[in-house]
Amino acid sequence: MSIYQQCCQYQGQVVRIWCHDGVEHIGEITRVDREFVWVRPVGDGPGGPGYGFYGWGWGFPLALAAIAGLAILPFFFW
Amino acid sequence: MPVIRTDLWLADFIKKARSYPTIHPIMLQKETLCGQLKTKGKNITLFHYQLMKLGLFNPEHIEAAEREIRLLKKQQVWERIEKEYEYLKKKWDGPETDIYIFPIDQSNRELMKILKGKNGMNFFDNTIVLFVHSSVSEKELQALLTHEYNHACRIQDKKYETIPLKDSIIMEGLAEHAVEQRFGKKMLATWTSIHSKEKAKKLWKDILLAKHNLQGFQNHTIYLMGNSKNIPKWGGYNVGYYIVDSFCENQPGLSVKQLLSISSDDLIAGSDFSNP
Numbered sequence: 001m002s003i004y005q006q007c008c009q010y011q012g013q014v015v016r017i018w019c020h021d022g023v024e025h026i027g028e029i030t031r032v033d034r035e036f037v038w039v040r041p042v043g044d045g046p047g048g049p050g051y052g053f054y055g056w057g058w059g060f061p062l063a064l065a066a067i068a069g070l071a072i073l074p075f076f077f078w
Numbered sequence: 079m080p081v082i083r084t085d086l087w088l089a090d091f092i093k094k095a096r097s098y099p100t101i102h103p104i105m106l107q108k109e110t111l112c113g114q115l116k117t118k119g120k121n122i123t124l125f126h127y128q129l130m131k132l133g134l135f136n137p138e139h140i141e142a143a144e145r146e147i148r149l150l151k152k153q154q155v156w157e158r159i160e161k162e163y164e165y166l167k168k169k170w171d172g173p174e175t176d177i178y179i180f181p182i183d184q185s186n187r188e189l190m191k192i193l194k195g196k197n198g199m200n201f202f203d204n205t206i207v208l209f210v211h212s213s214v215s216e217k218e219l220q221a222l223l224t225h226e227y228n229h230a231c232r233i234q235d236k237k238y239e240t241i242p243l244k245d246s247i248i249m250e251g252l253a254e255h256a257v258e259q260r261f262g263k264k265m266l267a268t269w270t271s272i273h274s275k276e277k278a279k280k281l282w283k284d285i286l287l288a289k290h291n292l293q294g295f296q297n298h299t300i301y302l303m304g305n306s307k308n309i310p311k312w313g314g315y316n317v318g319y320y321i322v323d324s325f326c327e328n329q330p331g332l333s334v335k336q337l338l339s340i341s342s343d344d345l346i347a348g349s350d351f352s353n354p
Contacts, residue, residue, distance in 0.1 A: 023121070023123070025123070035102060036102070041124065041127070045295070045296040045297075045298075045299045046128070046131075046132075046199060046295075046299060047128050047199065047201045047202070047238075048199055048200040048201045048202050048229070048233070048238065048295065049199070049200050049229045049233065049246060049249055049250065049253075049295075050132065050197065050198055050199030050200065050226070050229075051193065051196065051197045051198045051199070051222065051225055051226065051267065052193060052197070052267060052268075052269050052303075052312060052315055053132065053133055053186075053188060053189055053193055053197045054131055054132065054299070054303060055130075055131045055132075055133070055186075059127065060123050060124070060126060060127035060130070061102070061104055061105070062123070063105065
């Protein structure tokens with residue numbers, strides 16, 4: 001199964017993604033297209049005190065070509 | 079130099095966005111605006127994500143972004159923030175910080191109308207990020223940095239993982255009190271008056287007081303920002319303002335620098351929220 005197909009299959013679920021550069025990400029797949037998968041980090045929150053705005057967004061994009069593999073994490077509950 | 083010359087990074091982004099139209103602009107935005115932070119050990123994917131959530135400009139609107147960057151440069155925003163930082167650092171004997179300035183997302187109504195085209199945040203490593211629109215006045219710009227740099231002073235000895243909720247609430251009140259002292263009530267953030275003092279007292283008594291020692295900044299968001307159930311929008315921010323405001327009414331004459339050295343417990347005890 002291709003990375004794209006796996007991302008589509010896991011959309012809405014929390015996954016671990018490891019990239020070719022060795023970096024790992026854990027988050028919920030919120031969106032997938034032919035170029036990118038969008039990942040919203042688990043336990044997402046602002047990095048510190050601010051002025052009052054903090055959006056929730058789709059998460060950050062990861063290029064599918066940069067992904068070496070991914071696996072679902074079954075123990076995260078919303 | 080505390081104010082990082084992000085105007086050069088922004089110029090690089092515009093140049094690359096025009097030169098490489100087949101590369102998704104969001105990836106170019108990440109690389110040009112955050113790529114240099116690799117040397118500081120930051121995860122640039124997560125940092126870019128944080129910036130997007132704070133209101134970073136939309137990279138797909140190249141013309142609008144280019145126009146804004148040109149205006150901000152013409153207004154000498156980087157130089158003005160530097161001057162304001164030096165003034166505040168000396169006045170409050172505050173820490174060295176790195177300050178990153180970015181154009182704000184103009185399409186976001188809350189940011190533009192309610193927060194008047196500005197936003198900011200402190201990371202717990204002496205980093206401040208500011209998001210501004212070219213329509214922001216001189217005083218508004220100064221007020222934004224006053225708020226954010228006040229946070230930088232207050233969180234010097236605190237950690238993201240262990241900071242209690244009471245500190246997160248109080249520091250918002252301290253930051254806006256600093257704005258009020260310098261510029262008056264007109265420059266206060268919308269959330270200082272979004273709820274009545276009576277409503278704020280009820281929120282403190284019914285919910286926040288029981289959680290006021292809850293540790294970890296990641297756990298404070300719903301109490302500060304509100305949720306769709308029992309915590310009104312900007313509830314914690316609003317409570318923080320009223321606590322510090324009433325403390326200052328009860329004990330007038332203290333400077334911002336003096337207030338920064340008073341513990342959250344003492345500020346609460348001296349406020350109108352001490353016996354809910």
